[in-house]
Amino acid sequence: MPGRVPRQWPRRWIDRFGERGASAVEFALVAPILIALLLGIAQVGLVVMYRTAATDAARDVARAVSLGRLDLATARTRLRTEVDRLLPAASEAGQTSLQPTYASYEEGDAVVVDLEIPLRNLLWSPALGEALGSIRTTVRTLKPGG
Numbered sequence: 001m002p003g004r005v006p007r008q009w010p011r012r013w014i015d016r017f018g019e020r021g022a023s024a025v026e027f028a029l030v031a032p033i034l035i036a037l038l039l040g041i042a043q044v045g046l047v048v049m050y051r052t053a054a055t056d057a058a059r060d061v062a063r064a065v066s067l068g069r070l071d072l073a074t075a076r077t078r079l080r081t082e083v084d085r086l087l088p089a090a091s092e093a094g095q096t097s098l099q100p101t102y103a104s105y106e107e108g109d110a111v112v113v114d115l116e117i118p119l120r121n122l123l124w125s126p127a128l129g130e131a132l133g134s135i136r137t138t139v140r141t142l143k144p145g146g
Contacts, residue, residue: 039124042124043123043124043125043128046122046123047119047122047123047132047135050086050117050119050122050135051135051137053086054083054086054115054117054135054137055137055139057079057082057083057086057115058079058113058114058115058137058138058139059113059139059141060082061075061078061079061082061104061113061139062104062111062112062113062139062140062141063141064078065104065111065113065141066110066111066141066142066143066144067143067144072104072105072106075104075113076102076103076104079102079104079113079115080100080102083100083102083115083117087100087117087122099118100115100116100117100118101114101115101116102114102115103115107140109142109143110140110141110142110143111140111141111142111143112138112139112140113137113138113139114136114137114138115136115137115138116134116135116136116137117134117135117136118133118134119132119133119134119135
């Protein structure tokens with residue numbers, strides 16, 4: 001038959017067959033970026049949490065020393081206790097100890113509490129912890145009447 005048109009597939013079938021697997025490929029391209037972004041946000045949240053907790057502990061100890069509730073030797077012990085409570089146990093994770101550094105001293109009419117906590121074992125990625133270094137907090141409070 002000379003006037004017969006060859007059979008054509010409906011347009012919706014052609015579109016469906018041409019796009020098969022495209023969403024899987026797009027997901028495979030975008031998923032690693034999204035996962036890395038989410039993990040990065042979580043890491044930043046951990047750093048902010050540790051920094052806030054370290055600052056709070058140093059502030060509490062500095063205030064107690066400036067008000068005469070603690071002497072400097074007891075202040076160092078209390079600061080160590082607060083930081084040990086804050087940090088995860090290194091032995092449970094099979095890692096080396098974090099070894100934070102503490103300092104509390106009087107500087108004229110002020111009490112200074114200096115605290116430094118390395119981030120290498122606190123974050124999920126030790127390489128990122130090494131790159132960021134440590135959290136360092138220095139709190140200086142004046143003694144009442146000084």
